[in-house]
Amino acid sequence: MPSSDHTHGSARGVEFQQSHTWPPGVFDAPLLRGLDERARRELAEAGRLLTLAADEVVYRAGDAGDAFFVVASGRIGLHARRRGDDRDTEVRAAAQGELLGEEAVVGTPRRTTAVALAPSVVAEIPVHLFRRATGRSGGAEVAQRLERALRRSATRDLLGTLAFTRDLDPEDTEILLDAVGHRRFERGQAVYRAGDPATELWLIAEGMVQIQTEDGDRIHVRAYLTRGDFFGDVELDEGRSRAASAVASGPATLLSVPSKAFAALARKHPDLIPRLRRIAGEQQAVQEAVVAGHARHVTAHVFRDLYRLQVARSLLVIDLETCARCGHCAWSCADVHGVSRLVRRGDKVLARVAEGSGHAVRPEAPQSLLLPNSCQHCESPACMIDCPTGAIGKDTGGEVFIRDALCTGCGACAKACPWENIAIAPRPASAPRPGGAGFPDIAVKCDLCRDHDGPACVKACPTGSIFRINPAEEIADVRDLLGGARREQERAAAAPRSDAALLAGSALAAVGIGAAGLLAQADGGARPGEGAAWAAGVAAAAGMALLLLYAVPKRAARWLWVRRAPAEADRRAPAEAGDAAPVRSRLRPHLSGHLAIGLVTAGLALAHAPWPRSGRPTLGAALHLVFWATAAAGGFTAIAYRLAPRRLARIERTAALPEDFDAARRELLDRFYRAVSGRSDLVKKLVEKILVPYLRNPLGPLALLASGRGLAEEERALRARIDAVLEGRGAERLAGLSELTRIAVELRALPAQRGLLRALRAGLPVHIITFGVAVALLVLHAIATTSVPR
Structure with a gap:
């Protein structure tokens, strides 16, 4: 074997x-x-x-x-x-x-x-x-x-x-070997709790431990400790109970050193523990600067599951501030694999993406990122450990994949994945079966399209919003917190170029061409069927043909799914995991080109002929009407793609799909009424006089959009209204008000989110339909004009 x-x-x-x-x-x-x-x-x-x-x-x-x-x-x-x-x-x-x-x-x-x-x-x-x-x-x-x-x-x-053993001689090492014990802790399991007696020093062999204090339901993280760190020494040295709790952020392997062995080492090496504490103190100071400094208000969500970002080696993220919510990522995945291995639901985080990640970023500005349900190719995959048949492997490039011929569909891997990134699906007829028979199901998950030339979801995104990163290196706050390596210098050249210059140049060209044509026709120096105006009409028709070609790569995208040679797919070079240039969207340049051509074509159409003045229902007048209707729909869609995602990202707690809104509203209302139950009379009065009118205001969602505030800012504004009414009275009777305020803001934001999603989707169908009609009318117009002697 x-x-x-x-x-x-x-x-x-x-x-x-x-x-x-x-x-x-x-x-x-x-x-x-x-x-x-x-x-x-x-x-x-x-x-x-x-x-x-x-x-x-x-x-x-x-x-x-x-x-x-x-x-x-x-x-x-x-x-x-x-x-x-x-x-x-x-x-x-x-x-x-x-x-x-x-x-x-x-x-x-x-x-x-x-x-x-x-x-x-x-x-x-x-x-x-x-x-x-x-x-x-x-x-x-x-x-x-x-x-x-x-x-x-x-x-x-x-x-x-470990740095802990740097200055120990062989005799000391043997003492430690005789004393230490291995302990395995699962995700969320406490190593010890505040108030427990201090009996051991702990060394982290693998995994992550967070030191935290609890204040009711609130948890305050004091430090994140990773491989090579030690903890629990201060209380052990001072002979007192634990001042804080230590909890495994994920599966962790720890070495425990009993108090007697620790005391013996401390006596023999009096400088060892103080020196290591200075190193640990410097590390903790860096962590506090990251969490308490510029990241306090904008990236706190990143730290809720820091372990996930530590172990992931190829994390799929969607930039919600540029994502048009078109679904091309999931569609392309299903097109390649038969069933989508990507679900556009997951955790939303705010984080600074480092320069050189291969994605367009705003330096030092946090971005709203969705972590969709898709395999993140962990450093030590839990699914691989729990697979009873060895069907899950990890290749030389770090990609975790499933061997169909060994998978029995038992579901052990799906249960083992902490983030539910593996699904059990019906086995395709073409997939091999273990033993040649039986086993109707199979485990499916993202394998980075290992049989193809890069992830299909990334290549098919028309806005370039979806990409894969190594969080420990390419999410700046995670990198700074964990002391990861910087990669800006290595991959800065891979950053995609902005299309702003192309679109600005095209807009200027369109304005110049259109203005020149209109002036010439106003002076009587140009006619639609003659000279420069006729040439502008021919060029506009060519532009329409080029615009039509945009549908080929977007709708018939199988040309994107280039298959690898079998030997290349099976033996991936380690460099491919991180040193190679990142895969980027192949549709984004087509979208930018489509917009640029559309702008120039509009200018050419103006130069060809102004709006007919006769008022008679002619073929030319119909073509004009439909052309400018499709241009307006296309322009509306382009503007919505640019503006709506960023506004939407600010007012959504999680990235919801259209079918999620009704259930989300019912859940929030249920939470709201349950949160009111059992509260003080003062809180119930505030709900009746302020929160209920706030929710029933029909213009509330529009007011939220117009204000430009995010959810947290809206919560603060609503709480400020409540505080102004209270004038400092009854502070001791306001338990539960913060939760009610939060729910009320989310309920007001739901209609606004739905409206922005509709804006993102409304223009495109109109644009496609009117464009098709415009092309048909253009053909008829061309036939009619060529049949008339010039």
């Missing part, structure tokens, strides 16, 4: 050999020495031998892995970068018979980068096969002993990558 795709995917030029007889050096390793012949044969048949040249990579830090390695010959160096360092440190060198990659046993990604120091041969042993073989070979007792040995070895390497 081959190992997963990603275990050794970082290596280049690696020669894989399979053999039923491994070199003696493999089974001379202390861990494997006691295995019987059957267990050795099973490992040799299922594992692999990797032949490596000097300087070739076995795996890289951060890679997921489900196998460990034994050095058969040569030497493998393990390198890691500790927190606060600017270069890698050699953790150790593994020689013949020694192990590497043991972190797979404890379920964490690779903590080190393994590089061949000389020509080497290593044996790759999948962890689950090792456990099965050892259980059969020596029974439960032997299997447990070998498991403990692997865990100790893995812990040694983990400790070697």
Whole structure:
């Protein structure tokens, strides 16, 4: 059974050999020495031998892995970068018979980068096969002993990558190894709560922990701690109870150091803890600056699920301030895969997208981003761990995909995904079935269109609003908070160009051409069927033909879905995950060109002939009427595309689809009436005198749009009205008023949201219908004019 795709995917030029007889050096390793012949044969048949040249990579830090390695010959160096360092440190060198990659046993990604120091041969042993073989070979007792040995070895390497152990000598490391314990915490699980006795120091081997205090239902996050950080030392050192709670933001693997071992290390190294606390203090100060500074009011939503943004490696986001809500993204996904793997519902966040992300951004300005339901290709996918058949893999580019031939449709992956980004759907007739029969369902999720030349949803977006990013690098606040690498210099050249210059130039050209034509015809120097005016009419007809061609790439977009060659799709270079230029919309340039051609065509139409003055119902008059109707509808749609999304983004709590509004209104009304129940008489009086009239005002939604305020600003304005009435009285009886105010504002915003969505959608059907009529009339007009002798 081959190992997963990603275990050794970082290596280049690696020669894989399979053999039923491994070199003696493999089974001379202390861990494997006691295995019987059957267990050795099973490992040799299922594992692999990797032949490596000097300087070739076995795996890289951060890679997921489900196998460990034994050095058969040569030497493998393990390198890691500790927190606060600017270069890698050699953790150790593994020689013949020694192990590497043991972190797979404890379920964490690779903590080190393994590089061949000389020509080497290593044996790759999948962890689950090792456990099965050892259980059969020596029974439960032997299997447990070998498991403990692997865990100790893995812990040694983990400790070697932490700044906490930088100055410890081998004796201290052995003391720690004897004392530490592994603990696994799931998302939302408390490591400890405020008030608990302090009995341990905690080191984060993998995952994220937030230190928080609770004030009723409100949570105040004091710090975000990630891989390599430690916590719980202050209360331990001072002998007092926990001052705050520590909660896992996602699945986390922690190492616990008992108080006695911590005290012994603190006595032996009195400068160690203060120095590390200074580093931690500097990190916390940076976090507080991000959260409490410019991000306090505009990006707080980003931090609600910081773990999600930390683990995602290819997060699909939609810029709601430019998205026309046309649905092309979901339609294109369904066109490629048969069923859409993208749902335009999800969390809305406010964040600063970093320069160089490949998307047009406003420096230092937050953007309203929708995180739709679509696979985000996590660093350590929970779905892959829980798949019982190994159907989910991760390729060398970091893309998580599903092997249809192994998927039974059991749904384990869908349950494991914390963000519900995997669905179970009927198996297509063309999809292979495990065992050749049965299993009518199959798991589906975004695989970045790995069989095609880039994600279809991104390429098909006419406004370029949907794109994929690595949040830890390309969402500025997340990057600053977690200390991620900056990529502006690497990819600044990839930023898309604005179409403002093209449209401004086209508008000026249209005005100039139209004005010149009108002046010439007013002076009697030009006639529609002669000279320059006739040429303008021919050019306008050509412009209409070019405008019609816009429907080809937009409506018949299969030309966008370029398939990869099978070998290219199966073996993706690691560079494709981040270093390559980002995929951008291929329809956005067509839309910009369509608008530019439309402006120039309007100018040419004016230059060809002004509005007929006779008033008689002629073919030319009908063509004029319909042409300017389609131009007006197109212009309305273009203006709506430019202005409505940004206004809409400001007044929506979540990005709703049209079919969501009725249910959202019922839910908000239900919440409003339930929130009124049980409140003080003062609150009920304020609801009756201020909030109910506020909700019943038929012009309220228009007033909200005209004010330009967002939801938070509208809440403050409404609360200011209430405070003006109260004049500082009854503050102790206002419990629940803030929630009622929030709900009232959302209820007023719903009709405004619906109106803006209608504005986005209303102009396009009219534009298409009138354009079709205009083309038909143009053909008749051309036939009529060419049949008349000039």
